[in-house]
Amino acid sequence: xxxxxxxxxxxxxxxxxxxxxxxxxxxxxxxxxxxxxxxxxxxxxxxxxxxxxxxxxxxxxxxxxxxxxxxxxxxxxxxxxxxxxxxxxxxxxxxxxxxxxxxxxxxxxxxxxxxxxxxxxxxxxxxxxxxxxxxxxxxxxxxxxxxxxxxxxxxxxxxxxxxxxxxxxxxxxxxxxxxxxxxxxxxxxxxxxxxxxxxxxxxxxxxxxxxxxxxxxxxxxxxxxxxxxxxxxxxxxxxxxxxxxxxxxxxxxxxxxxxxxxxxxxxxxxxxxxxxxxxxxxxxxxxxxxxxxxxxxxxxxxxxxxxxxxx
Amino acid sequence: xxxxxxxxxxxxxxxxxxxxxxxxxxxxxxxxxxxxxxxxxxxxxxxxxxxxxxxxxxxxxxxxxxxxxxxxxxxxxxxxxxxxxxxxxxxxxxxxxxxxxxxxxxxxxxxxxxxxxxxxxxxxxxxxxxxxxxxxxxxxxxxxxxxxxxxxxxxxxxxxxxxxxxxxxxxxxxxxxxxxxxxxxxxxxxxxxxxxxxxxxxxxxxxx
Numbered sequence: 001x002x003x004x005x006x007x008x009x010x011x012x013x014x015x016x017x018x019x020x021x022x023x024x025x026x027x028x029x030x031x032x033x034x035x036x037x038x039x040x041x042x043x044x045x046x047x048x049x050x051x052x053x054x055x056x057x058x059x060x061x062x063x064x065x066x067x068x069x070x071x072x073x074x075x076x077x078x079x080x081x082x083x084x085x086x087x088x089x090x091x092x093x094x095x096x097x098x099x100x101x102x103x104x105x106x107x108x109x110x111x112x113x114x115x116x117x118x119x120x121x122x123x124x125x126x127x128x129x130x131x132x133x134x135x136x137x138x139x140x141x142x143x144x145x146x147x148x149x150x151x152x153x154x155x156x157x158x159x160x161x162x163x164x165x166x167x168x169x170x171x172x173x174x175x176x177x178x179x180x181x182x183x184x185x186x187x188x189x190x191x192x193x194x195x196x197x198x199x200x201x202x203x204x205x206x207x208x209x210x211x212x213x214x215x216x217x218x219x220x221x222x223x224x225x226x227x228x229x230x231x232x233x234x235x236x237x238x239x240x241x242x243x244x245x246x247x248x249x250x251x252x253x254x255x256x257x258x259x260x261x262x263x264x265x266x267x268x269x270x271x272x273x274x275x276x277x278x279x280x281x282x283x284x285x286x287x288x289x290x291x292x293x294x295x296x297x298x299x300x301x302x303x304x305x306x307x308x309x310x311x
Numbered sequence: 312x313x314x315x316x317x318x319x320x321x322x323x324x325x326x327x328x329x330x331x332x333x334x335x336x337x338x339x340x341x342x343x344x345x346x347x348x349x350x351x352x353x354x355x356x357x358x359x360x361x362x363x364x365x366x367x368x369x370x371x372x373x374x375x376x377x378x379x380x381x382x383x384x385x386x387x388x389x390x391x392x393x394x395x396x397x398x399x400x401x402x403x404x405x406x407x408x409x410x411x412x413x414x415x416x417x418x419x420x421x422x423x424x425x426x427x428x429x430x431x432x433x434x435x436x437x438x439x440x441x442x443x444x445x446x447x448x449x450x451x452x453x454x455x456x457x458x459x460x461x462x463x464x465x466x467x468x469x470x471x472x473x474x475x476x477x478x479x480x481x482x483x484x485x486x487x488x489x490x491x492x493x494x495x496x497x498x499x500x501x502x503x504x505x506x507x508x509x510x511x512x513x514x515x516x517x518x519x
Contacts, residue, residue: 272425273419278347285410
């Protein structure tokens with residue numbers, strides 16, 4: 001199989017070692033000693049596969065974030081607005097059955113259960129950086145398959161220009177959908193070439209385990225070069241459309257959250273800087289990378305575009 | 312020789328004000344602040360500083376409405392505690408989060424709107440904390456009171472600072488965005504209670 005460029009999996013730190021590092025970082029954070037952390041910069045890496053060099057702009061290492069952190073720090077407003085409360089509120093969320101509607105400008109519209117869809121394509125491990133628009137980031141070993149495989153199979157019609165994804169709307173099961181003025185359901189969209197890009201995946205697992213509800217079970221999109229909110233969770237609908245979809249965050253604050261939302265240290269959020277980020281588990285900020293470090297793979301998609309006006 | 316007299320009420324108020332900080336330090340040391348302890352500590356200290364500031368600002372309105380004036384002597388203590396917590400809130404940002412990286416900090420100051428409200432608020436509190444020294448209070452004489460009324464401006468700036476940090480602004484209405492809104496309401500109520508309403512109401516019949 002074709003190797004995944006910029007897949008970070010060669011840098012996995014054994015979890016036990018990783019956890020002891022985390023403990024150390026917590027203690028260091030407590031005493032506010034940035035220099036004590038210098039020792040942590042050197043993370044042991046497995047070197048069986050040739051490492052993809054991290055861009056030279058920094059000497060920070062990408063180490064997969066602890067499972068415990070990935071599972072307990074979530075933006076998922078359908079369950080709770082408090083990132084550390086989502087896991088509790090999402091516990092017991094039932095994802096079987098889970099019909100996914102594939103429709104719009106496709107030759108083979110269909111409704112298929114998520115479990116069948118996941119079984120149809122063998123899962124690959126993709127270790128991606130995840131940068132939240134709020135200024136924090138993680139490194140997550142996803143399991144999933146390229147969205148392009150599904151798109152190729154369903155037969156995209158020539159008129160289709162965008163893919164529109166929709167999250168489940170069910171206030172009984174997603175309690176925070178009840179008491180909010182938000183424009184539910186959560187909707188996200190990608191341009192067709194973005195959706196066909198090999199880095200764009202439909203993920204069904206993390207660290208080899210099925211997705212937890214708080215991480216978007218049973219099936220979610222992951223677009224690693226865009227801010228995290230573009231990677232829509234718990235999808236029930238995939239539509240091929242001609243018009244650019246209006247996403248959830250764009251409908252709430254269009255001047256702050258645009259359609260593209262590519263990670264870009266040079267284009268700030270109107271109210272805060274995007275130049276740096278806090279990698280969870282580390283106590284010092286690191287510079288944010290252009291396209292979240294995937295510029296070599298995706299920059300061509302936006303050639304000639306003004307990224308400032310197409311935020 | 313003068314014997315030192317312990318001011319027990321003041322000591323108790325200070326001790327009470329420091330309980331949240333003690334909890335924070337213990338939780339941080341034992342790794343119980345969750346996956347993003349820096350942010351948790353930052354928000355927590357900001358919340359405590361804001362609550363202490365609102366408490367300080369509520370003492371005079373309470374006195375005006377109810378006539379209860381025994382809290383007035385704690386205004387300085389509580390105001391200083393608010394300043395201490397605001398200082399820690401800021402130090403976490405600059406020293407721990409940004410590691411005193413001046414380039415990052417400057418970038419952040421230029422682009423993070425909330426700092427344009429937060430930093431001036433902190434500077435006001437700093438000036439007020441310094442001039443709360445007895446010797447400076449005496450020196451400032453009649454100017455002291457108008458100077459310390461700036462604490463209201465600090466309060467307003469802090470509420471704006473808080474609103475600006477929110478991800479969706481106040482557009483996403485939730486318990487999180489409620490915090491700055493509640494603070495704003497308390498602040499406005501306190502300001503209304505300070506207006507010389509009684510005088511106006513007493514005068515009303517005469518002018519009618």
